[in-house]
Structure formats: C-alpha cells, structure tokens
Amino acid sequence: MAEIKKNLGHQKSAAAETGGIKKAGQESGKAAETTRLEKTGQESGKNRADEIDELMRFLQPGREVGLAILRALEELPEKYVVLMVANRKKYPVLAEQLIKYFVGKKTEGIFITTNKPAVDLVEGLRKEKVDLGKVSLIDTVSKRSGDEEADAHNIIYIESPENLTELDSAVNDCIEKVQGKNRFFVLDSMSTLLVYNSERTVEKFMHSLSGKARAKQFKTVFTLASETRQETLNILSQFCDKVIEI
Amino acid sequence: MPDPERTKTGVPGLDDILYGGIPRNNLVVISGDPGSGKTCLCLEFLYYGAVKYGEAGVYVSLEESEGEIIGFAELFGWDVKGLIEQKLLSIVTVELYDFDKLKNTIEDEIARLQAKRLVIDPGVVFRLYFDRELDARKRILSLGRMLKRIGCTAVITNEISLEKASSLFGLEEYVADGVILLYHTKLEDRFIRSIGILKMRGTKISERLHPIRITKDGIKILSKQELFEEVK
Numbered sequence: 001m002a003e004i005k006k007n008l009g010h011q012k013s014a015a016a017e018t019g020g021i022k023k024a025g026q027e028s029g030k031a032a033e034t035t036r037l038e039k040t041g042q043e044s045g046k047n048r049a050d051e052i053d054e055l056m057r058f059l060q061p062g063r064e065v066g067l068a069i070l071r072a073l074e075e076l077p078e079k080y081v082v083l084m085v086a087n088r089k090k091y092p093v094l095a096e097q098l099i100k101y102f103v104g105k106k107t108e109g110i111f112i113t114t115n116k117p118a119v120d121l122v123e124g125l126r127k128e129k130v131d132l133g134k135v136s137l138i139d140t141v142s143k144r145s146g147d148e149e150a151d152a153h154n155i156i157y158i159e160s161p162e163n164l165t166e167l168d169s170a171v172n173d174c175i176e177k178v179q180g181k182n183r184f185f186v187l188d189s190m191s192t193l194l195v196y197n198s199e200r201t202v203e204k205f206m207h208s209l210s211g212k213a214r215a216k217q218f219k220t221v222f223t224l225a226s227e228t229r230q231e232t233l234n235i236l237s238q239f240c241d242k243v244i245e246i
Numbered sequence: 247m248p249d250p251e252r253t254k255t256g257v258p259g260l261d262d263i264l265y266g267g268i269p270r271n272n273l274v275v276i277s278g279d280p281g282s283g284k285t286c287l288c289l290e291f292l293y294y295g296a297v298k299y300g301e302a303g304v305y306v307s308l309e310e311s312e313g314e315i316i317g318f319a320e321l322f323g324w325d326v327k328g329l330i331e332q333k334l335l336s337i338v339t340v341e342l343y344d345f346d347k348l349k350n351t352i353e354d355e356i357a358r359l360q361a362k363r364l365v366i367d368p369g370v371v372f373r374l375y376f377d378r379e380l381d382a383r384k385r386i387l388s389l390g391r392m393l394k395r396i397g398c399t400a401v402i403t404n405e406i407s408l409e410k411a412s413s414l415f416g417l418e419e420y421v422a423d424g425v426i427l428l429y430h431t432k433l434e435d436r437f438i439r440s441i442g443i444l445k446m447r448g449t450k451i452s453e454r455l456h457p458i459r460i461t462k463d464g465i466k467i468l469s470k471q472e473l474f475e476e477v478k
Binding site (some may be wrong): 160162163164165169197201205208 | 433434436438457468470471472473474475476
C-alpha cells in the first residue's frame with residue numbers, strides 16, 4: 001500500500017502541470033493575500049488527497065467494493081439473509097472482499113465458490129495475510145475444469161455447479177462443523193447456478209439454503225450478477241431480508 | 247397402528263426411510279434401472295443381516311455364478327466367503343429352468359440355514375421358465391405366497407426399464423407387501439441415483455425420493471438429504 005502511495009506521489013508531481021493541480025498552482029502564485037493563500041493551500045491539499053483516493057479506487061477496485069460491503073452489511077441486524085447484486089465491473093472482486101470482510105469481523109463460516117477455484121482464492125488472500133483457517137470452502141469449479149485440487153482440510157470439492165444435491169450435502173456437513181456463535185455463509189454466485197440449472201431448481205435450492213442459514217443464525221449473503229433477469233431477481237429476493245446493490 | 251416386528255436392513259439410510267426396517271416376513275420387490283444398485287443393495291441386506299444382526303440369509307442367483315457374486319462383494323470389502331463358512335450365508339445358483347425345483351431348493355436352503363432373509367436376483371429371469379405368460383403369472387404368485395408362508399423377509403429384484411417386465415407378472419400388485427424403486431436417471435450430461443418406497447405394508451414410509459451414493463463401503467441412502475435434481 002505504502003509503495004502504491006509513493007508511486008502515486010511521483011505520478012502526481014509529474015501531473016501537477018495539468019488539470020486541477022495546475023489550477024491550484026496558478027492560484028498559489030498570487031502571493032498578495034495571505035489568507036487567500038492559506039485557503040488555497042488547504043484546497044490544494046484537499047484536492048490532492050481526493051485525487052489520490054480517486055486514483056486508488058481506480059487502481060484497487062476491490063477496495064471500493066470492500067467499502068460498499070462494509071457500509072451495507074454494518075447497517076444490518078446481527079443475523080440476516082441478503083441478496084448482494086453486483087455489476088460486471090465489481091463482480092470479479094466481490095468474492096475476495098466478502099471473505100476479507102467476514103474474516104476481519106472475526107467470524108467463522110462457509111464460502112461456496114462457483115467461479116474461482118478455491119486454491120486461487122486461498123493463494124490470493126494469503127498474500128494479503130487473510131487467514132482462512134476458520135473458513136470452510138466449497139469449490140464447484142476445480143473438478144469440472146480439471147484445475148489443481150489442494151489437499152486442504154477446509155476445502156470440499158464438488159463435481160459441478162449442477163450437482164445441487166451434492167452441494168447441499170456438503171453444506172450440511174459444513175454447517176455441523178462451524179460451531180462459533182458468530183457465523184457467516186456466502187454463496188458466490190447464484191448467477192452461476194442459474195447457468196447450470198433451471199430457474200425453478202435454483203429457487204428451490206436457495207429457499208432450502210436460506211431456511212437452513214436462518215435456522216442456524218448465520219449472517220448470509222447470496223451474490224448475483226446485476227445482469228440477471230428482473231423476474232428471477234424478484235423471485236430470489238423473496239427468500240432474503242434485503243437486496244443490496246454494490 | 248402398532249409398530250410391527252421389523253427386519254432391519256442395516257443398509258445406511260434405508261431403515262430411516264422405512265421408519266425402522268422392513269416389517270418382518272414381508273415380501274418386497276426391488277425394481278430398478280440397470281446400474282441403479284439393485285444387486286449391491288440386496289447383497290448389503292444379507293451381509294449386514296449376518297454381520298450386524300446375526301441373521302442367516304440365502305442369495306438365489308438366477309444369472310451370476312457364485313464366484314462372480316463373491317468377487318462383487320469383495321469390491322466393497324464384504325467377507326462373503328467367511329459368512330458362508332459360518333453358515334450365515336448361502337449362495338444358490340440355479341441353472342435348470344425348472345420352477346418347481348427352484349421352489350424346493352429355496353425352501354430346503356432356508357430350512358438348512360434357518361435363514362431369516364432371502365434374496366432372489368434377478369426376478370426378471372423367471373420369464374425364461376415359462377412359455378406362456380399366464381403360467382408365469384400363476385406360478386410366480388404361488389412362489390410369492392410360499393415365501394410369505396415360510397417366515398422369511400424376502401426380496402426379489404426386477405428391472406423397471408424393460409418394457410414387458412415393468413410388472414413382475416403381477417407380483418408387485420397382488421402379492422408383494424412392498425415395492426422399492428431404484429432410479430438411475432440420465433440428466434443433461436450426467437446420471438443420478440435415487441430411491442423411493444412405492445409401498446410397504448405395515449409401516450409408515452418416506453414419501454420422497456432420496457439420493458443414493460455408491461461408496462467403497464456399499465450403498466448409502468442419504469435419508470435426510472433433499473434431492474434437488476428433477477427425476478422424471
């Protein structure tokens with residue numbers, strides 16, 4: 001992070017002759033009015049900070065999504081079931097940011113990944129020093145795609161996202177294992193399940209899972225791509241307390 | 247309804263969906279698609295009957311040899327040879343298409359072992375014993391009545407995907423106390439196994455289809471697991 005900021009500082013020096021920063025420099029050249037100078041200096045600093053933030057958001061889209069998740073979920077009561085809808089720009093970082101949020105909240109739980117191999121998620125998050133020791137991962141990607149399967153105690157591999165019975169069975173096993181009071185359950189994503197299964201089957205599956213998650217008092221998030229048909233979204237949202245757009 | 251005396255199958259999950267087991271001395275037809283696990287389920291019924299409950303059983307094979315059946319059981323780690331030596335299991339293979347001889351052999355073998363369990367697999371071969379359908383019907387129904395008389399919990403297998411054998415000459419409708427259906431269904435690009443109890447006289451049964459797993463230890467019925475795939 002420090003390195004990114006340092007690099008950004010260089011970029012900003014180089015860019016100081018253009019745009020808003022150039023304007024701020026021109027204004028500071030008018031040395032006659034001290035008060036105005038001070039004011040301009042403050043504005044210039046503020047603008048610079050805003051610009052850095054904006055650039056960081058640009059360079060780290062995950063951070064923006066992470067903040068949005070934080071804002072949305074912190075407002076909710078202690079236990080909830082939500083449908084989190086994200087567009088295609090934000091979708092790629094949603095999984096990691098959700099895990100980081102829940103791990104950061106010291107919760108233990110279950111994460112179903114239907115898009116990214118569990119090994120990739122684990123490796124990526126390990127680099128960011130996110131400890132997944134208390135997260136049970138269910139991976140429906142790797143077996144089908146022939147990707148590497150880690151011999152890890154906390155990863156369960158399912159043949160395909162269409163094996164909903166097997167997936168449900170794995171969830172049941174994991175629910176028994178997650179013992180803490182503060183627990184989470186994430187299914188990323190309903191959109192992938194809709195690719196492999198009929199809408200009716202996915203609805204039935206989500207209804208069953210949300211019921212279980214409620215009964216066991218999990219903080220529960222189902223993710224969905226915003227490009228999903230409105231009618232499907234309406235049906236899936238019936239099983240949730242709230243629809244959150246990220 | 248008072249709870250009947252039961253024969254626990256010992257097959258993981260099956261007794262759950264039968265609310266404790268097959269009512270004792272019931273005659274049950276297990277109908278299933280090819281590859282659905284009929285033979286495995288039958289062998290497991292006899293194996294666990296002997297190992298868990300000390301009840302002797304007779305396996306009447308109308309198709310496979312004794313060696314083939316022993317070899318099949320060994321795939322799941324079931325020491326069938328040991329059970330045969332302990333007189334807890336007998337494998338009877340009948341080659342001659344003499345129905346009366348078959349009936350006598352079954353009766354004798356059950357008496358010799360004082361068996362409480364019987365399996366006849368596959369029942370569809372009965373059709374080869376008779377030239378006329380009416381004869382088949384009469385004689386098979388008489389076999390069913392005999393099995394009920396001799397005090398054994400009996401299981402006969404049948405294929406459900408062979409058009410003409412969808413009913414085992416009326417056995418399911420008229421004589422059998424129970425019918426268990428095993429499905430091996432083709433979905434879009436895969437197969438799924440499931441089980442359902444069509445009927446079982448004398449006991450409450452699960453009304454749902456349940457998923458099945460064939461593991462290295464044998465058949466396992468996921469009795470508490472919901473089946474999400476649509477089996478038609």
